[in-house]
Each structure stands twice: as structure tokens, then as C-alpha cells.
Amino acid sequence: MVEFKDVSVTYSSGVDALNRVNLxxxxxxxxxxxxxSGAGKSTLIKLVLKEIDATAGEVIVNGFNLxxxxxxxxxxxxxxxxxxxxxxxxxxxxxxxxxxAFVLRVIDAPAKYIRSRVPYVINLVGLADKAKxxxxxxxxxxxxxxxxxxxxxxDPKLIIADEPTGNIDPALSYEIVGLLKGINECGTTILxxxxxxxxxxxxxxxxxxxxxxxxxxxxxxxxENEDK
Amino acid sequence: MKISSIRYLVHQGFKGIWxxxxxxxxxxxxxxxxxxxxxxxxxxxxxxxxxIGGIEDKSELVVQIKDGxxxxxxxxxxxxxxxxxxxxxxxxxxxxQAWESMVKDMTKEEQDLFHYADDNFLPDTFRITVHDIKDMxxxxxxxxxxxxxxxxxxxxxxxxxxxxxxxxxGIISGAIVIALxxxxxxIISNTTRASVFARRKEINIMKYVGAKNSFIRIPFFIEGMVxxxxxxxxxxxxxxxxxxxxxxxxxxxFKLWSVLGINNLYSFNDLFWQVTIAYxxxxxxxxxxxxSFSTGxxxxx
Numbered sequence: 454m455v456e457f458k459d460v461s462v463t464y465s466s467g468v469d470a471l472n473r474v475n476l477x478x479x480x481x482x483x484x485x486x487x488x489x490s491g492a493g494k495s496t497l498i499k500l501v502l503k504e505i506d507a508t509a510g511e512v513i514v515n516g517f518n519l520x521x522x523x524x525x526x527x528x529x530x531x532x533x534x535x536x537x538x539x540x541x542x543x544x545x546x547x548x549x550x551x552x553x554a555f556v557l558r559v560i561d562a563p564a565k566y567i568r569s570r571v572p573y574v575i576n577l578v579g580l581a582d583k584a585k586x587x588x589x590x591x592x593x594x595x596x597x598x599x600x601x602x603x604x605x606x607x608d609p610k611l612i613i614a615d616e617p618t619g620n621i622d623p624a625l626s627y628e629i630v631g632l633l634k635g636i637n638e639c640g641t642t643i644l645x646x647x648x649x650x651x652x653x654x655x656x657x658x659x660x661x662x663x664x665x666x667x668x669x670x671x672x673x674x675x676x677e678n679e680d681k
Numbered sequence: 682m683k684i685s686s687i688r689y690l691v692h693q694g695f696k697g698i699w700x701x702x703x704x705x706x707x708x709x710x711x712x713x714x715x716x717x718x719x720x721x722x723x724x725x726x727x728x729x730x731x732x733i734g735g736i737e738d739k740s741e742l743v744v745q746i747k748d749g750x751x752x753x754x755x756x757x758x759x760x761x762x763x764x765x766x767x768x769x770x771x772x773x774x775x776x777x778q779a780w781e782s783m784v785k786d787m788t789k790e791e792q793d794l795f796h797y798a799d800d801n802f803l804p805d806t807f808r809i810t811v812h813d814i815k816d817m818x819x820x821x822x823x824x825x826x827x828x829x830x831x832x833x834x835x836x837x838x839x840x841x842x843x844x845x846x847x848x849x850x851g852i853i854s855g856a857i858v859i860a861l862x863x864x865x866x867x868i869i870s871n872t873t874r875a876s877v878f879a880r881r882k883e884i885n886i887m888k889y890v891g892a893k894n895s896f897i898r899i900p901f902f903i904e905g906m907v908x909x910x911x912x913x914x915x916x917x918x919x920x921x922x923x924x925x926x927x928x929x930x931x932x933x934x935f936k937l938w939s940v941l942g943i944n945n946l947y948s949f950n951d952l953f954w955q956v957t958i959a960y961x962x963x964x965x966x967x968x969x970x971x972x973s974f975s976t977g978x979x980x981x982x
Contacts, residue, residue, distance in 0.1 A: 502889070531891035542886050546700050559892040564685040603890070 454480050455501060455611065455644065460510035462496050462666075470496040472666040473510070478644060478659075480610065483637040485653045486646045488663035494646045497663065498615055501644070502534065503527050515610050532560050535604025535641075539616040541596045543588040543603075549575060550584040553602045560607055570606060578602045578632060594625035601632055605641075612636065614645040618652065630656055690896070694903025704879065705908050708872045712912035712968065713919075715865030716960055719858055720920050724956070726854035728946050733847050737814040740840055744807040744824055745831040755805065758829050762807060767820045769810045779803040804831060814840045866967065874975040877901065884979045894980050901972045909968025913960035920956060924949045 457476040463469050471493045478484050486494050499505045500512050503519050512519040515533040522530060543552050554571045562570075575584050578598040588596055597617055604612050614633060618626035630645070630652055637643045647653065653660060657676020662669045698705045744762070746755060755773070763771050780801045784792055809824075811817050821835040877884070887897050928946055949956075 525893075528891040528893045531889060534891075536889050542882065542889075544883050544886060546883075555887075556890045558686060558689055559887065559890050559896055561683055561686050563683065607890075 454478065454513070454515065454642070456511075456513040457497075457500075458511040458513075460500065460507045460512055462493075462500065462505065463508045469666055471500075471507075474663075474666070474668055476661065476668060476671070478642060480642055481637070481640055482659060483634065483643045484645070484659040484661055485656075486644060486661045486663060487648070487650070487653060488669070492663045493666045494663055495615070496666075498613055498644075498646060501611075501613060502536065503530060532607060533610050535607070535609040535612040537597070537600045537604045537612065537614040537617045539619040541588070541593075541600045541620070543596055543599055545588050548585050548587055549580060549591070549599050549602075552588070552599055553606050556603055556606050562607070574602045574606045575599075577605070593621040594628065597621055597625075597629055598632070601629065601636075605636060609641065611642045611644065614643065616646055616648060618647065618649060626652055627655065690899040691903055693900035694907065697900055697904040698907060701879065701904075704872070704875065705904070708905075708908050708968070709912050709915070711868050711872055712865070712909055712964060713915045715861065715868065715967075716912060716916035716964060717919055719861045719865065719963070720916060720956065720960060721923070722854060722857050722861060723959075724920070724924060724952070726850065726858075727952070729850055729854075730847065731947060733843055733850075737840065737843055738810065740810070740814060740817070740836050740843075742809040742811065742817060742821055742824070742833065742835040744809065744833050746805040746807065747829045747831045748804060750829050754829050758827060759807065761827055762809065762824055765820060765823060767811045767813055767816045769812045772808045774806045774808055776801050776803045776805050779806065815844055866971065870971045870975055872971075877972065877975045877979060881979045884976065888980065897980060898973050898976050901976045902969050905968035905970075905972030906965045907968070909964035909966070910961060911964075912968070913964030916964070917957055917960050920960075921949055921953075 455476070455478040457474050460471055460474045460476075461469070462471040474493075474497075486497065488494050496505070500507060500519070501514050503514075503522060507520065514530060517526075517530045517533075519530070544555070547555065550571055553575060554567050557567045557570060572581070572584065575581055578601050580595060580598055580602070583591060583595060583599075588599065591599065597620070600617070604614075612633070617633075618629055621629065626649065633643050633645060634656065654674075655677045657674050657678070659671070659673045661671045746758065759771060759773065762768055780803055783803065784795060787795065809820075811820055817835055817840050818837045821833050821837065824830060825833045884897055928948060931946055
């Protein structure tokens with residue numbers, strides 16, 4: 454669960470990125486966060502990951518009150534969150550398998566569990582035959598699927614997808630969001646930031662529109678795919 | 682931390698060296714040159730110290746005993762001098778020994794001339810070496826006040842010069858070593874910083890998936906340590922080669938050194954373990970600490 458209570462963020466440059474934002478995303482929700490550039494979407498994600506701290510208000514993520522969370526406890530928070538970035542951020546010197554297994558190594562998972570869990574997740578995103586490939590040998594869509602597998606592998610409560618379709622073909626975008634929807638149906642909360650209104654219209658669901666640091670619109674809409 | 686995780690991190694450290702081989706090689710070369718410079722400066726300082734020490738050990742204080750005193754008085758004086766804390770060895774040199782030695786060094790003509798001398802005019806003496814040459818003047822003065830001492834003679838001016846040389850050399854070599862160590866640390870930390878900077882993305886990703894700082898640091902730490910140890914091994918080989926070359930020149934071609942009363946240089950075998958341990962410790966520490974420090978900046982995500 455993600456909860457923002459009267460959250461404001463003012464950067465040292467004096468820019469007000471968020472202004473008294475109140476927001477609650479329940480466990481199992483799928484929410485699109487939309488809005489123009491500079492509206493505060495990235496700030497929202499940085500807050501959830503505790504990359505930055507709120508100037509005022511309280512942020513609660515998966516039971517962690519981020520205002521009170523000490524620096525050394527940040528890894529514990531991040532282990533409950535999977536992140537998918539627009540630019541994939543895969544480690545180029547590691548194979549697909551290693552990129553995914555790496556997350557479990559970080560959390561000190563048993564070797565036996567790693568050996569069974571990683572192929573399962575890679576298979577889930579449809580890349581079983583690419584496990585030994587390096588990221589540079591994959592297409593954009595495939596790389597994003599690896600990133601998705603990495604976000605998924607330690608079974609996080611929440612997945613944050615920061616414009617996951619920004620760097621891939623439009624046709625593949627639907628496939629990626631489809632995968633996210635599938636993951637969501639298994640109970641994982643998904644928070645997806647996007648610019649692509651067509652995707653939002655197609656899939657529908659909860660839409661949070663941020664503009665000039667405030668929530669302009671927060672409603673559930675029906676998706677075109679449901680109409681079909 | 683599980684054993685499998687430790688094994689993984691150590692493996693990652695070794696893998697890192699190969700994956701970033703250009704940077705590793707740059708660090709290796711810089712560390713090798715740095716260790717060589719510091720090592721050779723230290724070895725020079727140690728040997729110069731030994732040479733000066735050798736000269737100092739040979740500096741004697743000569744005590745002339747009053748003529749005509751009894752053997753008992755001579756023994757009493759010897760005991761009194763031996764009791765002084767700074768006195769290392771004391772040797773009695775009789776007037777007969779002195780006479781023989783003087784005649785032996787003479788030319789034939791001089792010997793003929795002295796043949797007619799009816800009396801041995803040379804005094805009995807004590808030849809004394811001291812523990813600490815710095816206190817030689819004080820010891821000389823003390824002995825001068827003893828009963829039955831005719832006079833004392835010591836190379837105080839010479840020893841003062843030696844003491845000054847030793848002090849100045851100590852300061853100079855200390856300053857050179859400190860300066861070199863500082864320069865090395867700066868260069869190495871910059872090289873490792875460049876290496877870490879090249880992998881900041883990797884570190885960044887590790888932070889996002891919830892890696893603890895120690896998990897991120899350990900492979901870099903191992904990588905730095907291994908490169909440092911390799912550089913230490915290289916430096917050890919080169920030092921041995923260079924040192925033995927110089928040592929052989931001094932020992933075989935400049936026998937004059939020992940005639941001058943200067944002790945031989947240390948052989949490389951005398952210093953092998955000290956040099957090996959110092960190089961290994963310095964290489965591993967500088968490598969490991971340098972790398973971990975440079976990683977720190979990128980951990981604040």
C-alpha cells in the first residue's frame with residue numbers, strides 16, 4: 454500500500470514539485486500516473502523509493518513510514534518494491550539470467566531458490582531461450598521484459614514502472630502493459646507512470662493525473678479492451 | 682551473510698578485474714610504480730642509516746692513562762669506566778703494544794732512527810666504543826674527571842657531523858616517503874574513482890534493488906585488494922632485481938667501502954620478508970581502501 458498524506462516537495466532550487474498531495478493506492482491496485490513533463494510524476498516515484506524526502510507530510514509505503522525510516526533501513530524498503538525504468542537499466546556485462554538472479558543474490562536468497570526461481574520468472578516473461586544472452590543482443594522490448602522479470606523475481610508487493618514503454622515500439626508497449634496487468638491479477642500492486650494516453654485509454658483502470666504538483670484527476674475509467 | 686553469497690561476492694571481485702581489465706591494468710601499473718618508488722626510497726634510507734651506523738661504531742674514544750701507576754689502579758680505572766652506562770666496549774692497549782704497532786707502520790729509515798730511542802715514550806691507553814654516539818662528548822668529559830686519567834681524545838667534531846648527517850638524511854628520507862605515499866594515494870584514488878565511475882550505473886541498479894552498501898562494496902574491495910597484491914608482487918620482483926644489481930656492484934667492484942670502515946650493505950635476503958610483508962600490506966590496503974572510498978560517493982542514492 455502507498456499512502457501520501459499532505460505531501461509537499463520543494464527542491465533546493467526553490468521549485469515546488471508537489472503541493473499537499475493526498476493519495477492512497479491500495480494493495481492489489483493498478484494505477485496509471487499521467488501528466489505533462491515537469492508535473493511531479495518523477496518526484497512522486499522518487500519519494501516512494503526514498504530517493505528524496507518530502508519537505509512536508511508523510512509517505513507510507515508497504516508499511517514503512519518513510520519520514521521515520523533510517524538510511525540503513527532503505528534497502529529493506531526497496532526489497533519490497535520492484536522497479537522498471539524507461540531505459541531498462543540492465544547490467545550490460547551480465548547475461549539475462551545473471552541480471553535477474555542478481556536481485557535475489559542482493560537479498561541473500563539461498564542458492565537453491567535462485568536456481569529454481571530465476572528460470573521460472575524468465576519463462577514467465579517469455580524469454581526462456583534468451584537466458585544466456587547479454588542485454589546488447591536483445592531488442593528493446595526483450596530488454597524491457599528482462600527488466601520486468603528482474604522487478605518481479607523477489608515477489609515484491611509493489612511494482613513501479615516509470616514509463617516502461619517509452620523506449621520501445623508501440624506494438625510492444627501493449628505487450629508490456631499486458632504483462633503488467635497479468636502480474637497485477639496475481640495480487641501485486643502496480644504503479645505505472647506513462648505519457649501514452651492511448652495505452653491508458655486501451656487498458657483503462659485507475660488514472661491519476663498530476664498537474665503542477667497537484668492531483669488534477671483521480672478516477673477509474675473503463676478500458677477499450679474491456680468494451681471489445 | 683550466507684557462504685554462497687560470500688563466494689559470489691569474491692567471485693564478482695575477481696570477475697571485475699577481468700571485465701574492467703584496462704582500468705585494472707592502469708591501477709596495477711600506478712600502484713606498481715608507486716610501491717617501487719616508496720620501497721626503493723626506504724631501502725636506500727635503511728642502508729644509508731646502516732652505513733653511518735657502521736662508521737659510528739668504529740669511532741673510538743681514547744683515554745691516556747697516567748704514566749707509572751700500578752696495575753691495580755689501572756684495573757680500578759677500567760672498572761670505573763666500564764660502569765658508565767654509555768660505554769659499550771673497553772680495551773686496554775699497553776704502551777708496548779702501541780710501540781710495536783708504531784714501529785710496524787714505519788719505513789726502514791724511520792725504524793733505524795727509532796732504534797736508538799732508549800725509552801718508550803708512548804702511554805698506556807684504553808680504547809672505548811660507546812652505545813650512543815650522541816652522548817660521546819658527555820662520556821668523554823666524565824672520563825676526563827676520573828683519577829689517573831692523563832687525557833682523553835675523541836672524534837667529537839666528526840661524530841657531530843655524522844649525527845647531523847643522520848638527522849638530515851632521516852628528515853629528507855621521511856619527507857620523500859611521506860610525499861610519495863601521498864602522491865600515490867591521490868593517483869590511486871583517482872584511478873579507482875574513474876574505474877568506479879565507469880560502473881556507477883551498476884552501483885545505481887544495485888541500490889534500487891535493495892542492496893546494502895556492504896554488498897556493493899565487497900566486490901570492489903576484493904578487486905582493489907587483488908590488484909594491489911599483484912602490484913606488490915611485481916614491485917617485489919623488480920626491487921629484488923634492481924637491489925641485487927646495485928648490491929653486487931658495491932660488494933664486488935667497490936671493495937674500498939669496507940676498507941673505509943663502512944659496513945656492508947644489507948643483502949636482499951636479509952630484508953626479503955620485511956620488504957615482502959610491507960609491499961603486500963601496502964598494496965592490499967591502498968588498493969582496497971582506495972577503491973572503497975571511491976565507491977562511497979556513488980552509494981548515496
